[in-house]
Amino acid sequence: MTLTNRPTAPALGGVRTNGMPAKDELKLAARMRDKVLARLDPQLDISNPRIVRQTIEAMFPQVVAEENAAISRTERVQLLEHVLAEILGLGPIEPLLRDNTVTEIMVNGPRKIYVERGGRIEKTEYTFENEEHLLRIIERIVAPLGRRVDESSPMVDARLPDGSRVNVTIPPISLVGPVLTIRKFSHIPYTDADMVTFGTITPEFIQLSKASVEARLNIIISGGTGSGKTTLLNVLSGYIPSRERIVTIEDAAELQLKQEHVVTLEARPPNIEGKGQVTIRDLVINALRMRPDRIVVGEARGGEALDMLQAMNTGHDGSMSTLHANTARDALRRMETMVLMSGMDLPLRAVREQISSALDCIIHLERMSDGSRRVVQVAEVQGMEGDVVVMQDVFRFEQAGQKDGRILGRLQPTGIRPKFADKFEKAGIHLPGSIFGAGMEALLRK
Secondary structure: OOOOOOOOOOOOOOOOOOOOOHHHHHHHHHHHHHHHHHHOOOOOOOOOHHHHHHHHHHHHHHHHHHHOOOOOHHHHHHHHHHHHHHHHOOHHHHHHHHOOOEEEEEEEOOOOEEEEEOOEEEEOOOOOOOHHHHHHHHHHHHHHHOOOOEOOEOEEEEEOOOOOEEEEEOOOOOOOOOEEEEEOOOOOOOOHHHHHHHOOOOHHHHHHHHHHHHOOOOEEEEEOOOOOHHHHHHHHHOOOOOOOOEEEEEOOOOOOOOOOOEEEEEOEOOOOOOOOOEOHHHHHHHHOOOOOOEEEEOOOOOOHHHHHHHHHOOOOOOOEEEEEOOOHHHHHHHHHHHHHOOOOOOOHHHHHHHHHHHOOEEEEEEEOOOOOEEEEEEEEEEEEEOOEEEEEEEEEEEEEEEEOOEEEEEEEEOOOOOOOHHHHHHOOOOOOHHHHOOOHHHHHHO
16 A cells, blocks of 8 residues: 655545555544544644644554554654644645645545646545535635535635635535635745746847836736736836836735835735625725825735726826736726726716826737646736727737647747837836847938
């Protein structure tokens, strides 16, 4: 029997080297866990993992002896780690949380656990014993947060202590059993150099985006789910000068700014009684009273879009946010819809005028079919022509085929100098004209 804890191997699943069926392995591990739990002192402080681990390690040899199981020393250590994961961690998915190659964990009922690695989804051989086992782990996540999940409240958003985002959906909403989705939190944030290595951005894009942030352009980052919006927002936020006061607003705190003067605000869901909710919109309105130099909103989803636009139009330039959209043009339509969700009875033209005067630039990302994330469009918001918001692409991704399943291509300048380049000059930032395309250097000299 091999009860491995490595992320590349199954956890309590399959037939092992000594021929023990998976169901017998599960039963053995469950019996050992139950015996350990029965012997633990009810007064033991389980919030101290070191003490709990030492206590379990001391009693474990006796538990193994009582089972009279023919297991090797290595297998005994692996069983101990499994029991510790069940008592202190998140059970079968604990190894996946420690695996740095896994970016997302998706549990579809007790028997199907999927992960995302390198932008691709794959099924693992990890399993829970049954629905009760999975619900017990879910309860361990939400209980310390003062949340509950039951038939009256079958959907919950939460956050692990390390910052990972969690969504729970249980029956009767889910027809496949309890569903647990964890977007893992990166302890070491990606840098712009990392993103160049991944092929997400180019050195020219770094020059342009750094100048855009320093010149206080208002920027929206758009893209689909898992396209890398928050990661790019974190990179761009890093270009904000350290002398400025930054207020960040998020549903779940993910941004990791290195500047000294940063105020981090996080939305709060309602408590068990349905009270105490603090929305993103509440935080945006409150942030305007905090004398911010910059407001960075993790994601705009609703009526807070209007308050953001008004802030951008009333002296709080240099603000940034993300939103879900399929293209840069769709991002403008989404922004219109969100403003209309604010409850203000505004004519559509007035909404578009607000958007066109507030926004300078939209950066759009895509997660491509090979799993890679790429910036595919950098568009300038130029203003209004009639009732239409005018946009112009400054950079566009040009695909050059595929090789070994990998999409080839590069983010290329369109050869058009954006109007917001004038803001660079006013800010004392001088970019080479070649950034915007071949031949621009000579054109700018004329």
